Amino acid sequence: MNPQNLTTAGSRRGFIKTLSGIGAGIAAIPALSSAQSPRPSSAQYMGDFAAPELPKIKVAIIGVGARGPTHLAHAAAAEGTEIVGICDLYEDNCRKAEKRALAADPERHKGVRLYSGDERTYRKMLAETKPDAVWIATPWEWHAAMAIDAMNAGAHAFVEVPLATTNEDLWKIIDTSETTRRHCMMMENVNYGRDELMFLNMCRQDVFGELLHGEAAYIHELRGQMNHYERGRGTGSWRTLHWANENGNLYPTHGLGPVAQYMNIARGDDNFRRLVSFSSPARNHALYAKEVLKPDSKSAKLDFSKGGDMSTSIIKTERGRTIMVQWDESSPRPYSRHNLIQGTRGTGAGFPNRIALDYTWKNATPALRELLGLPEDKPNKKSNYHSWIEGGGYHAFYEHFDHPLFKRMEAAAKKHGGHGGMDAIMNFRAIECLRQGLPLDQNVYEGAFWSAVTPLSRKSVAEDGMPQDFPDFTRGNWKATQPLGIVS
Secondary structure, three states: OOOOOOOOOOOHHHHHHHHHOHHHHHHOOOOOOOOOOOOOOOOOOOOOOOOOOOOOEEEEEEOOOOOHHHHHHHHHHOOOEEEEEEEEOOHHHHHHHHHHHHHHOOOOOOOOEEEEOOOOHHHHHHHHHOOOEEEEOOOHHHHHHHHHHHHHOOOEEEEOOOOOOOHHHHHHHHHHHHHHOOOEEEOOHHHHOHHHHHHHHHHHOOOOOOEEEEEEEEEOOOHHHHHHHHHOOOOHHHHHHHHHHOOOOOOOHHHHHHHHHHOOEOOOOEOEEEEEEEEOOOOHHHHHHHHOOOOOOOHHHOOHHHOOOOEEEEEEEOOOOEEEEEEEOOOOOOOEOOEEEEEOOEEEEOOOOEEEEOOOOOOOOHHHHHHHOOOOOOOOOOOOOOOOEOHHHHHHHHHHHOOHHHHHHHHHHHHHOOHHHHHHHHHHHHHHHHHHOOOOOOOHHHHHHHHOHHHHHHHHHHOOOOOEEOOOOOOOHHHHOOOOOOOO
C-alpha cells in the first residue's frame, strides 16, 4: 500500500536535500495550534456535500509506478469514464499505464494523453485535459499541492494516503475544497475490506453495544524498499528518507480509518480530542543496511537513530473513548493491520479475525442466538466471551452481517482485485458516487483527522509524550454531520 514515486531525475538532488532537512526541522516544529480560522463567505461545508451528477467522468492519473496502475485500471474499467491524461516522472511508466487503459476499452480511452519528465508537468495535464476527477498516487510531500491544484482546476481529487503530512497543508486542502466545492477524498482502501465493512455493519446494528475502545495498526516490514534508495527509483527512494529523518507515526490511516468510522468520528457522534505518542528506539533499518545492503551502501550512511521503530499513540475522543494506534515498518514480524473495536457487548478484532460477544437468549437477536448457540430453554445462559470465535465460527457471521456494499460488489472485487478486492470496491464506489451525485463515503475532514496523527505524533514524541490537541478541521460542523450509513 505504498504511494507511487514521482521524484524527477532532474530535481532529485533538490528533493533529497529537502527531505534530508526534515530531521532538523522536526526539532523546531512550532506549536500545532488547534485554533480555527473562520470559513470564508464563499466557502461551503463539505461534510455531507453531494456534487452535481457526472454521467461521464473525464479521469486523469498522477503517478503510475506503484499504486497508480491499480487505480488507473479500475477507473478505466468503470462504466462512464474516459481516461484523458496520465502523468508520471518516467515515460515508460506512462506507456505501460496507457496500455492498461486501452486494454480495458480501446475506443473509450483512445484519446488519452501522456505527460512525463518533470515534477510539475501534471499542471500542464490539468490545464490541457480539463479532467473531472484526478487520482493522485505520488510521494507524500506532493499530495497536498497536487490535490489543491486539481481542485483549483475544477476536478475532484482522490488522494493516496496520507492526505498530507502537516496540519498546515491539511487546512489548505480543506479551505480549497470548501471554496471550490470539489471533493477531496483520501483513498483509505482498508475501509472497504470485507471484515472492516462487516464490523462497520455490526457496529451500526449495535452488536458490540456502546463502543468504548478501538485499536488500529499498520505493521508491515518494508526494509526491502531501501533497495529503491540505492538505485534511486521506486517508493523506497523517498520513503527511506522519512524513516531516517522523522520520529512518530508516519502512516496511521490504514488501521485508524475503519476504527474511526465504526465510532462515527467527525460525523455527529464523536471526534478526536487529543493524542499522546511515544516511539521505541530505532534499530532495524540500520541493522538491515549493515547486514543486507552492506556497510558501504548509501543507506548505511544514513542516520536512522533520529526515528523510532515502533510508534504507539493513544487518542482520547470528545466522548472519552480511547484508540490505540501503532505503526512499524521496520521490525521482523508478520504483517498486521490490527483492527479492534470493543464495546459493552463484546469485541471484534482482526489479524487474526475473531469475535467475542456477551449475550443471552433473552437479549440476542435471532441471528445472534443462532451464531452463539444460545438455547431457548436456558434464557439466562451467557455466551462464552472468555473465548474467541474464530475459523468457521467467525465465517458464519458473514451470512448475517456481510456489508450490503461488499455483497453487491463482491464479483467486481474478485475480478479486478487490488489488496483482495478492497481497492476495486473503493474506486468503483467513488466513481459511482460521482456519477449519481451522491456524497462520498469519506469526506475531506475524515482524511484530515486521520492524517493529522502524523504531525501530532511527531510533536508529542519530540516533547516526551506531551498531549497534543487535534484541530477541529470542521470548525464545529462535525456535530451536525450525518453518520455514514450502511450504503447498499
